[in-house]
Structures are given as C-alpha cells and as structure tokens.
Amino acid sequence: MDMDLSFGLGNGPMVLVRPNYKKKHDLLKSTRITSTLIRIKPQSQRCIIVTTRTSKPHLGLVLEFYSIVFLFEVCLVDMSWSCSNYLCLSTSNTGSVISYNELTRLNSCKFACVSEGQRWKRQDLNRASNILAYSSLKPPSFKIDIGQRRKDHPLKKPRNISAYYSLKPPSYKFDALEPYMSQRTLEVHWGEHHRGYVETLNKYLAKDDILYGYTLDELIRVTYNNGNPLPEFNVAAQVWNHDFFWESMQPGGGNLPILGLLQQIEKDFGSFSNFREEFIESALTLFGSGWVWLVLKRNEKRLAIATTTNAVTPLVWDDIPLLSLDMWEHAYYLDYKNDKAWYANVFMDHLVSWNAALARMARAQAFVNLGEPKIPVA
Amino acid sequence: MALRTFATRKTLGLASTFHQQLRGLQTFTLPDLPYDYGALEPAISGDIMKLHHQKHHQTYITNYNKALEQLDDAIAKGDASTAVKLQSAIKFNGGGHVNHSIFWKNLTPTKEGGGEPPHGSLGWAIDQSYGSLEKLIAKMNAEGAAVQGSGWVWLAVDKELKRLVVETTANQDPLVTKGPSLVPLIGIDVWEHAYYLQYKNVRPDYLKNIWKVINWKYASEIYEKECP
Numbered sequence: 001m002d003m004d005l006s007f008g009l010g011n012g013p014m015v016l017v018r019p020n021y022k023k024k025h026d027l028l029k030s031t032r033i034t035s036t037l038i039r040i041k042p043q044s045q046r047c048i049i050v051t052t053r054t055s056k057p058h059l060g061l062v063l064e065f066y067s068i069v070f071l072f073e074v075c076l077v078d079m080s081w082s083c084s085n086y087l088c089l090s091t092s093n094t095g096s097v098i099s100y101n102e103l104t105r106l107n108s109c110k111f112a113c114v115s116e117g118q119r120w121k122r123q124d125l126n127r128a129s130n131i132l133a134y135s136s137l138k139p140p141s142f143k144i145d146i147g148q149r150r151k152d153h154p155l156k157k158p159r160n161i162s163a164y165y166s167l168k169p170p171s172y173k174f175d176a177l178e179p180y181m182s183q184r185t186l187e188v189h190w191g192e193h194h195r196g197y198v199e200t201l202n203k204y205l206a207k208d209d210i211l212y213g214y215t216l217d218e219l220i221r222v223t224y225n226n227g228n229p230l231p232e233f234n235v236a237a238q239v240w241n242h243d244f245f246w247e248s249m250q251p252g253g254g255n256l257p258i259l260g261l262l263q264q265i266e267k268d269f270g271s272f273s274n275f276r277e278e279f280i281e282s283a284l285t286l287f288g289s290g291w292v293w294l295v296l297k298r299n300e301k302r303l304a305i306a307t308t309t310n311a312v313t314p315l316v317w318d319d320i321p322l323l324s325l326d327m328w329e330h331a332y333y334l335d336y337k338n339d340k341a342w343y344a345n346v347f348m349d350h351l352v353s354w355n356a357a358l359a360r361m362a363r364a365q366a367f368v369n370l371g372e373p374k375i376p377v378a
Numbered sequence: 379m380a381l382r383t384f385a386t387r388k389t390l391g392l393a394s395t396f397h398q399q400l401r402g403l404q405t406f407t408l409p410d411l412p413y414d415y416g417a418l419e420p421a422i423s424g425d426i427m428k429l430h431h432q433k434h435h436q437t438y439i440t441n442y443n444k445a446l447e448q449l450d451d452a453i454a455k456g457d458a459s460t461a462v463k464l465q466s467a468i469k470f471n472g473g474g475h476v477n478h479s480i481f482w483k484n485l486t487p488t489k490e491g492g493g494e495p496p497h498g499s500l501g502w503a504i505d506q507s508y509g510s511l512e513k514l515i516a517k518m519n520a521e522g523a524a525v526q527g528s529g530w531v532w533l534a535v536d537k538e539l540k541r542l543v544v545e546t547t548a549n550q551d552p553l554v555t556k557g558p559s560l561v562p563l564i565g566i567d568v569w570e571h572a573y574y575l576q577y578k579n580v581r582p583d584y585l586k587n588i589w590k591v592i593n594w595k596y597a598s599e600i601y602e603k604e605c606p
Contacts, residue, residue, distance in 0.1 A: 192579045234526055287470045288549035289527035289570075310527035328527070329570035330579060338433040338571060 002024065054174045068348060092112045163241060165205075165216065167198045170246035177251055180350045193330055194242040201235045216240050217315060224316040237311040241324065244313075250353035257354040261322075261361050264370065268303040275305075276348055279325075282307045283344040286327050294323040296364045320364040322357045403450050405443045408436050409479055418489040421587040423576045433481070434571055435553070436549070438474030445471055449605035473550035477530055480565050496594035500563070500601040503535075507542045519585040521546050522568045533564040533597070537604045561604050563597040 074081045159219055170190065175183040205211055211232060214222060223233035256267060256272060269275035282305050283292045290309040297304050297319050306314050307327075314321045325347055326332075332343040411431060416424030445467040452460040486492040494513050495501060508514040514533070521544060522531035529548045536543055538559040545556045553562045564586060573584035 019488065188578050286467070288529075330574060333571060333574045336428055338437070 020063055118347055154284060167195050167200055168243055168246075170249075172251050177249065177351060180335075180346050181249070185331070188334065190242070194239070197235050197238045197242065201232065201239055204232045204235065220313065220315055224312075234311045234335070237313050239317070241311065241313055241326070244321065244324050245291075245324050247356050248325075248353055249347075249351045250355065253316050253353045254348065254350040255354070257357060259358060261354065261358045264303055265363070278305055280341070280344045280348060283325055284340055289328040292325040292327055293321045296320040296322060296361065296368060296370075298368050301368055301370055320368065322360045322361070322364070323352060325352075380492075381464060403446060405446065406439050406475060408432075408439055409482065411482055413485075413487050413490070418485060418492070418591045420571075421488075421591045422485075426571075426573065426575050430478075430567075430572060431600045435475070435478045437480065441467065442471035442475050469552075469555075470550050473552040476552050477565060477567070479548060480562055481567055483596050484564050484566075484593055485588075485591050486596075488590060491595055492593060493589060494592035494594060496598050498598055498602070499605065500594070500598040503542055503601070503605070515589055518544055518564075520565070522566055522585045523582050525568050528569040531566050531568055532560075532562050534560040534562045535601055535604050537561050540605050561600065563600050564592060564594075 027352055043350065070081045072081065083245075170186070174186040177186065211219060211223070216236065216239065219236045220233065221238055223230040225233070256262060262272065265272055265275050268277065279292060279294070286307050286309075288309060291313070293306045293308065293314050295304055295306050295314045296302070303322070306319070306321075308314070325344065327340070332340065335348075336343040408431070409604060411427070414424075415427040415431070418424075418427060426576050445464050449461055449464045449468065451457075452464065482495055496504065501511070504511055504514050508517065518531050518533060525531065525548070527548070529546055529551075530553075532545045532547065532553050534543050534553055534557075535541070535555065536559050542563075543557075543560065545553065545560065547553060547556060553560050553565070566585065568585070573581065577584040
C-alpha cells in the first residue's frame, strides 16, 4: 500500500501524473488530459494518470492499495470533498492494455511533467500516439503490452540488439542442386539477396514498434494494406517468398507428383503435362520481375497457377501456395543468362520438390475441403 | 567480331523485312552499337554488353515485331478484343526496344568523352535545378537503387514546362507513361540483367560506376533541341 500527495491547480479538467511511488518526486505540474485512469509502465516505472473531478484548486491524495487506487480530493474553495476509487487494470509486470480511444485522447495532451530521477518524457507519450498512424491496421492477434513495447524501444534496449527475424538456410547444401542451380547462384541468391532482405526487415522493425509482435504471415498481410503496400511489405514478403522457394526445391527433384497431389492436378488441369506447359508458359510471359505459383484457391477449392509481380504473394489473397518459382532475374542469370525457358524447364524437370508440395497440400486440406463428402444415397 | 555479327543480322532480317514491307508494316531491327562491346570496361563488362545487346534487346525486337504483326492482323479483321489484349505485350516489348535504343546512345567509352560533365545549357540547367551535377547523380542513384524489381531511372526534360525531372519507370514502361511531355535525356537500365554478372546484387555500385561512361554530349543535344 502506498500513499501519495499531489497538488493540482487549474481551470479545467486536469490530470495528475505521478511517477513511481518508490522514488522521491517533486510536486508535479499538471496537465490537461481528459481520460480515465490509465496505468502505464515505462520500464520499471509505474505511473498513474488520474483525472480529477473538479476544476477548482484542490488537494488530491492518491492512495494505491495493490490494484485499487483511491483518490481523495478536497476542493480548497468550498471545502467540498470527494473520494473515488479506481480499479487498476493490472498490477502485474505486463502492465495494461490501452484502447485506441484512450490513446486518441492522450494525443491531445500538452505534457510537461518531469520528476526527479526518472524523466517521463513527452516523446514516450508521443511514441505511444504514433500508433495512431497505423490505427487502421488490425491489431496483432495477441495483446501487445505498451510497457513491453517501450521496454523494447531501441534507445532503451541493451546495445546488443537481437534480430526479430532470422535467416533460415535451405535444408540442403549449396552444391546439392548442381548442375541445375549452381553453388554460386545459391551463395549469392541466399547469402546476399535473401540475407539483405532479412536484415532490412529487422532494421525496419527496430524502428516501428507497432509492427512488432506479428508473425511473418500476418506481417505480410498487414503491410500489404489491401493493395496499398507499406514500405515494409516488399522486404517482409521477399523474406517469406525466398524461404518458401528454398523449400520448394530439393536435390533430386522433378519427376512427377504422387498420390493426392497428382490426382488433384489431373482433376484441375486435365493432365500433368498440361499443368507443366501452363506453368512454364506463365513463367515465360511474366513481364519484369515476379514469381510463378501453384496455389490452392480457397474459395474455388481448386488448384491454379498464379503469377505475381515483384514481391506479391498469394498469401495476400488468402490463397494457399504450394510451389513457387522465382522469376526475378537474379535467380537464374548466373546460370542461364537470359534463357528463361531453359531455366523454367530445368526447374520442372530437376529441381521442384513434389514432396514439399504434397506436404503443403496435406496441411492445406485442414483449411480447404477439397473432396466431395461421400454421402450414401438411400 | 562486330563485322561478323552485323553480317549475320542482316541476312536473318532480310527475309522477314521483305515480307513485312510487302504488307506495308514497318518492322524493327537491332540497331548497331556505336562502340565495341568491351569499350565500356571496367564500368560495364563486355559480357554484359554483348548479352544485353544481342540477346535481351534482340528478344524485345523480335517479340515486338511479332506483336505488331498480330496487332495488324487483328485490326484488319476488326478483332477489337485481341487488339486490346496485345497492348501489354506491345508496351512491354516496344517499350523495351525504345528504352534500350536510347540506352545505347546514352553510353560511350571514356576515351570518347564518356563521363565528361555536360557543358552549355544542359549543365547550367542541372546546376539551376539540382545545385550541382553531383547532387543530381546522387538523386538518380538513390531513386535507381530504390526501384523495386525491374525498371529504369530517367533524367528527362518536360518540354512544356522546360524543366528537368528525375523519374523512374517500372519494367519496360517508356518514359511517356509518366508524362506525355517528358523527353528522356539519360536513361539507366536497373533491370538485374544490366549489371548482375558483374555487380551481383550490389545495384548501388553499378549506379555509381555507370556515370563514368554516360554520354552527356548526346543528352545536351537533345536538351538543346527541346529547350533552345
């Protein structure tokens, strides 16, 4: 239990802000925020923002008893008093979740509060309000703690920052795909392009704490922003695309798909050679940089071939990709120079991993019902 | 080497151009480079120049001619949907041909004046609009490096506003797609095929070095024609 004495003066609804009760603090200047009780924990500090009920000069006494805060106010003008209590949203170290409404109101505060020792900086509250810049985004799938975010702020982090996303190596050695994809290509494609994307993504995420906490899939969907991509989209999508691409290939790949995948291909394309022709043709008629995909369309419940430009992936349309072929020039230029047809054919004949595609389709069937239920008639 | 390849190109093109000209359709052939493939070393390697010219540019021209033929047929038959469907192929391949033709003229070996800063009205206009040539180069390099995927970065003059602009286009879109009154002065190909064999993924290095072989004389000529 702890007591605190705060003094507030003004001619409007006011807020008393006080820092961690464990430290000495000065009498605080007050500011004008109209909000209800919010408890923010910057680092190990706890701070309570309390609105007072009166606009006349008054004396306030704030008592904190575990998760309940009592505010006792005496108005110095007419000696009326009031006592109210608030239930703190949380006393645990995870702090509390603030709704966007609260932040909207915080945004208009002219904050000028300092105290001895800890400086509760205006930038910190502004940082919280920067979240409004992305307020149209869907919030991440689990609650993110404002205090945690602030703890993770780069200026407050320890200097050896760890990456948010890591570069995953392909599951085969670099020379395993010779002579169809040379070791040199893999070294440059994975080691420089893919690695560059991951590092750029981590750099972007170090700046933007609103995007922290999403999984990569969610991050791609969120930054795609329904066709108006944010700058993080390209890098995030390319990281995902390349991970997917390495897994779509295997040493000793090619040949035919097996089991259910072959059946589904024959059902949706007529025959495997039709599918192969269509796939290679899509690869050749793609203008500029892009990807060719074998996707399972969720709505139509069938396989299809999709081509996308630059970094776009079928994930943004909520389809489930099964295979991909990188048609950016960096993927084939060292080995095949400008001969896209040769590259695409070699991919189909020797590189593509039907095992991976089969596994992905098996997983996809948990989300998409491909078969007709066998309902016996009479 | 240049003579030999020139001869083969001529004989190959002869049969089809004869046929096209019978129908009144103007087709296109690969323009010659005014310099050797290896003359732009070490900024751009001879391998890249050869591939870029003989394979990539030639492919654009071949596909452009094919698309034009198909378009001609479609128009003659009144087949509107095919005619419209061919538009993207024409924009891509035709744009590729137009852009690369400008690109070859934009480059010249160092000993023939490549990289020499522009004098005259273009140099003055650059200093006025961008402060200095270095600042313009820095801006174009930044924009070129920022192009996602494939595209071009241009220094152009807006012939109506008589003003220099720096623009980027995606894929093979010609500059006019960014503004009907834009006339390209310098175009730099930032497709990966233009630099990959030599610079791998380090596009900024390619952009830094290409300025050593840029033909400012040609750019000045175009500028003086548009803004006398």
